[in-house]
Amino acid sequence: MANEELRKSNMPSDEQVYVDKIYYEPQKDWTEENYYYLHRVLHRILFYYKKHTDEISHMDLNRMTEETKVLIYCIVRYYHYEFLFDTIPGGEALVDLKPLEHTLVLDQHPLSEDNVYKVMNVMY
Numbered sequence: 001m002a003n004e005e006l007r008k009s010n011m012p013s014d015e016q017v018y019v020d021k022i023y024y025e026p027q028k029d030w031t032e033e034n035y036y037y038l039h040r041v042l043h044r045i046l047f048y049y050k051k052h053t054d055e056i057s058h059m060d061l062n063r064m065t066e067e068t069k070v071l072i073y074c075i076v077r078y079y080h081y082e083f084l085f086d087t088i089p090g091g092e093a094l095v096d097l098k099p100l101e102h103t104l105v106l107d108q109h110p111l112s113e114d115n116v117y118k119v120m121n122v123m124y
Helices: 002-010 032-047 053-057 066-078
Strands: none
Touching: 032 053, 032 066
16 A cells, blocks of 8 residues: 555656656757657657657647747648647647748758748748
8 A cells, every 4th residue: 555655656647747748848949850740749749649649638729939830830731730739738829820930940851842831930
């Protein structure tokens, strides 16, 4: 019984589980490699949304930078997963997201096709 109580007391709450995620970092002085990695993490979460429903439903857009929000928007729109806007708390705000004022470089050799990334001023 004592071990079970100790295990439960050491388990993080729902809020604690999602505190240290890369998508909450301030991104000061980030390089394109850092943003590329952030994109890969977000891509994994959103593309495989069935495995990550709990994490997606706990995302806090208020703690994210505009760059992170734009990356989420791009991934969702690229795969036509617009239903995820309803899963993310406050996700309806992403629907009308404006392109970044500066170019966010993820890769020096971007896709040649016209797509949502270009529209949102993301070089990918």
